[in-house]
Amino acid sequence: MNSENLDLVFSALSDATRRGILANLAKGERTVHEITAAFDISQPAISRHLRVLDHAGLVRREKRGRETYVMASAETAAHAADWLAHYVNFWTAHFERMDQILFSNEE
């Protein structure tokens, strides 16, 4: 996952409505109509949130008839989670080393 993708993914995740949409998709695919009904904003606003999530690779959209089904796409989120976990591990390891250095009894 390159830097531009991380921009898109984290930016997409930085909005509570979009995280709410992703939470809605945890139980399975939903139509745009169903998603719109679950929030207090207009359908065009939902459509744009979905475009942002789609562009970030966090959801896929499939048009079937006049309905568009939206489903979570776990892989991209997994990459972002890996990126974050990598740094968390790095920092934690560093602090543990610092703890060893600062508080070691074996000096």
Added chain:
Amino acid sequence: MNSENLDLVFSALSDATRRGILANLAKGERTVHEITAAFDISQPAISRHLRVLDHAGLVRREKRGRETYVMASAETAAHAADWLAHYVNFWTAHFERMDQILFSNEE
């Protein structure tokens, strides 16, 4: 970690410069001056990026004399990583269930 915190954390992570700063801090604390030298933008721009990271809880700043030392704060990032991992697991588990349903031989 509440929704507002997640807004701040993911928003902070959505900028390549800020992720670069965090990468710089993986090896230990840095002064604002050192961080500024590592990027091609002005010192005030760096200061504001640091404020965003600080506000999100991703770094801490300590003033010592006339220098401000910046260090990564792993805990907040860990919470965000957990949040993400939770959904990744949820989606993946769902898809695995779907796979079982769709491709099971035990019907």
Added chain:
DNA sequence: CGAATCCATAACCATGTTGTTATGAATTCA
């Protein structure tokens, strides 16, 4: 076919973000 439904896009407005330069407070150095 005509009406209704589903959804995307355009146009617009208010607000937020990210860069810049200018400036000044606090600290250190000579």
Added chain:
DNA sequence: TGAATTCATAACAACATGGTTATGGATTCG
């Protein structure tokens, strides 16, 4: 003390974001 260094903040410009309403294409229903 005077000069230099470090850093934060203010003010501004350019652009991005997120909401709205209006609209129209595609599909389905009667």
